[in-house]
Amino acid sequence: MLSFKVPVSTAARFILGARAGVRSRPGLLAAAAALVAQWLVRRIAPEAPFAPYSVANRVVRVIPGDVATQSIEMLGHHALDLAAAASLAGALGLGFAAGRRTALPFGIMALALSLAAFAADPVHPSLLSSLASAAIAALAAAAIVAFVLPQPVTAAGKEMPSPSRRRVLGAAALALGFSGLGGAAALRSLKGSGVRGLVRADRSVEVNGDPRFDAMPGLTPRTTPTASHYVVDSDLTDPFLSASSWRLKVAGEVSSPLTLSLADLRSMNTVEQAILMQCISNPVGGALIGNARWTGVPLRDILAQAGASERATTVSLRAADGYSETVPIEIARAGDVLVVFGINGRLLPVEHGYPARVIFPGRYGMRSVKWATSIEVTNAPADGYWEKRGWDREAVMRTGARFDLPRPGATVRSPLTAAGLAYAGDRGVSAVEVSSDDGQTWQRTTLEAAAGPLAWRRWAIDLALPPGDVVLTVRSVDSSGEIQDSSRRSPHPDGASGYHRIVVTSL
Numbered sequence: 322m323l324s325f326k327v328p329v330s331t332a333a334r335f336i337l338g339a340r341a342g343v344r345s346r347p348g349l350l351a352a353a354a355a356l357v358a359q360w361l362v363r364r365i366a367p368e369a370p371f372a373p374y375s376v377a378n379r380v381v382r383v384i385p386g387d388v389a390t391q392s393i394e395m396l397g398h399h400a401l402d403l404a405a406a407a408s409l410a411g412a413l414g415l416g417f418a419a420g421r422r423t424a425l426p427f428g429i430m431a432l433a434l435s436l437a438a439f440a441a442d443p444v445h446p447s448l449l450s451s452l453a454s455a456a457i458a459a460l461a462a463a464a465i466v467a468f469v470l471p472q473p474v475t476a477a478g479k480e481m482p483s484p485s486r487r488r489v490l491g492a493a494a495l496a497l498g499f500s501g502l503g504g505a506a507a508l509r510s511l512k513g514s515g516v517r518g519l520v521r522a523d524r525s526v527e528v529n530g531d532p533r534f535d536a537m538p539g540l541t542p543r544t545t546p547t548a549s550h551y552v553v554d555s556d557l558t559d560p561f562l563s564a565s566s567w568r569l570k571v572a573g574e575v576s577s578p579l580t581l582s583l584a585d586l587r588s589m590n591t592v593e594q595a596i597l598m599q600c601i602s603n604p605v606g607g608a609l610i611g612n613a614r615w616t617g618v619p620l621r622d623i624l625a626q627a628g629a630s631e632r633a634t635t636v637s638l639r640a641a642d643g644y645s646e647t648v649p650i651e652i653a654r655a656g657d658v659l660v661v662f663g664i665n666g667r668l669l670p671v672e673h674g675y676p677a678r679v680i681f682p683g684r685y686g687m688r689s690v691k692w693a694t695s696i697e698v699t700n701a702p703a704d705g706y707w708e709k710r711g712w713d714r715e716a717v718m719r720t721g722a723r724f725d726l727p728r729p730g731a732t733v734r735s736p737l738t739a740a741g742l743a744y745a746g747d748r749g750v751s752a753v754e755v756s757s758d759d760g761q762t763w764q765r766t767t768l769e770a771a772a773g774p775l776a777w778r779r780w781a782i783d784l785a786l787p788p789g790d791v792v793l794t795v796r797s798v799d800s801s802g803e804i805q806d807s808s809r810r811s812p813h814p815d816g817a818s819g820y821h822r823i824v825v826t827s828l
Contacts, residue, residue, distance in 0.1 A: 342565035344681065347469050351427040351462040352416025354535075356409065358426060358461035359454050367671070368447070368561030369454045372435045374410035375442035378556045380404060382443050382643070386710025390813050398553060405557055432456065436560030443643040444558050454484055461598040507762040522593035522616045528772045534779050540725050540740050543772065543779060544595070544611070547665050550611040552672045553600045553686060553764040555706065559671050560641040560692045567676045569660070571783075573698040576628030582671040582769060583676045586662055589618045592804060594682070595776040597744050599718055601685035601707075602812045604709035606723040606821040610744070612777045614723070615680055617661030624698065633698045638679055641692040648681065648688065650698065657682045657747065657775060660693065682775040683747030685716040713815035718746035720805035722780070722797035729823040733786070741821075745799035753780040760820070774800070786827040793824045 356373065363369045381389070381404055392400040416656050419430065436454035446454075476744045530543040564583045571579040593616045602730075603609035624636070629650070636653040639645045652658070662669055662677045669675040674691030681688040687707045708714050722743035727733050749771065754763040766782040784793075797805045809819035 331798060346417055347421060347466045348416035348419030348427060349413060350469060350715065351418075351419075351431065351466050352413050354465035354520075355416075355435075355458035355462040356412060356430040358759035359458045362454055362457050366450070369450045369453070369558075370439045370442060370444075370446035370558065372438040372458070373412050374405060374557040375438040375444070375446070376411070377401070377404040378443055378558060379441045380408070381555065381557075383432050386712075389710055390712070390821050391599050394811065394813060397602065401554075401557055405429065420799060422466075424463040424467040427466045428459040432459035435459070440814075442558075444556055445641065445643075446558075446559050447561075461492060466634050469541070472670050473686045518668045519666060520587070520616050520668055521666075522591040522663075524591070524798045525593040525616075525618060526595055526614060526773065528595050528776075531769045531779075534740070534781060537726060537738065537740050537781065539728070540779065540781075541742050542597055543740075543769070544665065545611040545613050547613065547667070547670065547673070548663070550613055550673070551598075551600060553602065553609060554672075556642055556692075558652045561671060562641055562676055562692060564676050567694075569677060569693055570695045571623060571698075572629040572695065574630040574633040574700060575698050576630070577626070579623070580626045581623070583662060585756075586618055586660065586677060590622065591618055592659070593663075594657075595772040596657075596680060596682045597718075597746070597775060597777045598680070598689065599744070601687050601712065601716060602815065604812060605721065605809070605817050605819045606823075607687075607817075610777075612742075612772075615659060616663030617659035617677070617680070619656055620658040620660055620679065620696075621656060623696070624650075624654060627698070629698045633700055635702050637695075637697045637699060637703060638690040638693060639695045639697070640690050641694050644690060644706050646688055646690050647703045647708075652681070652784040683718055684720055687712065688716050711814055716815070718744070719816045719818050720745040720748070720750075720797050720799050720803070721818075722795045724793065724795055724807070724821055724823050727793075727823070727825050732826045732828065735786040735827050736783055737786065738783050739793060739795075742777045742779050743795075743796060743797040744777040745776055745797060745805075749774040749800035750778045750797055751800045751802065753778070754796050754798070755782050756794040757784055757791055757794075759787055759822075760794050763796075764800070786825075788827050790824055791827050792822060792824055796821050 359369075359371055363371045381401065392403075396403060415434070419427070432455050434457050436451065439451040439455065459617055528544050534540060534543070567583060569581040569586070571581070595612065596615050597612045598610070600609035633650050635647055637647045637651050639644060659680050661675055661680050664670075664673055664756060667679065674693070677693050678689060678691040679693050704714070723741050724739060725741040726739055739755060743750045750768070753766045753768060755766055756763050764782060766780040770781040771778055796807070805820070806818040807820055810817060
């Protein structure tokens, strides 16, 4: 057994050197304390803003479209993580650069910089939560510096002696404060978000899975559980909106402008639909896809109630975080477009757009505006958030299919059952075919009964495979008989295409 012994004198020099370094640059420690305190507050109250995220949100909104697209192409949605990490590093760097100061200046700096970050945040955190979060950061920064540098500094640069009681009290205050924040954050994590209210539609849909498909381990459920449904955002933080104060305004080229509350939406004629949603960034065979039961009000009913002008050409949708999308009014008037407030029989969670969002079946998720606050009917065409960054204006979901079973690279025994899911936007799936010879021949699969034209369908097939490495390929056919596009394209700017291919080893 190897052992390493560090001389006591070396350890002492290291500790003294670290202490001297902290005392010479206490701003780094002040910045770290402010960030930790603010983060713990956010863990307790998710609606509380976090300054580095607020800065990152603003940076993400102002970077050029081609840079944003290239970042997503290279990093996927880890691009937001990189923006967050860079913002955190910048905050710590500011603290380091601040040099040696007393507690009060560091507290003022933490307060001012936090408030500036929150003011720039496109998510628009509330004034109360912004003030509280900034104040906590300021107190933490000042307290840690007061603890590290408890003695006043004379004009000659020498520290005046101070009673050790101040140091003890400062340490106790810091320990109690951070312990309290940490304990509250842990309790919040253990308790979770709780059970949201039930919702029931006037016209509901029954989505019962086929027992034969449900019994296949590893096959995607027919209905995606809410907690498992993919979530993709353009920001690092979500708007937190109160149902009591939230309103959806319908204005523009209308004869009767509306201001709708959540209660107003729930009192209207509501429908429930099984709807497939997919992110435009989802690669072939990817996981950024879900199939849930959404409850809401047809957008065309709202437009009719507002008296939308027959001369209008465009509907512009805006969210609480400033995100926007525009669609031709004929698409907005399609009967399957919903202003939804429920998912899988319960009110929307915050991450899915609470109190309400707009869903356009058959279009990629970039069209479906979360945290919707306004619907404007206009005669002027306009570009939405991603269209301004060079992405496809139509965003029509491509036909596709994927393998869930077997997994890529698996070692299998022949015969085996292959299974997965297929989708065709709002066109419906009529057939799924699988090839075990790299696309030379194709076999029809067994399809689960359709839950509706807007949902995905699960498929399965029994295959006898030769020994060795085998290439399996799957493709989908929509309700019009059109086979999905075999050309391989990257997701941007108009969605990925190509067949899902996996290689397995057959014994």
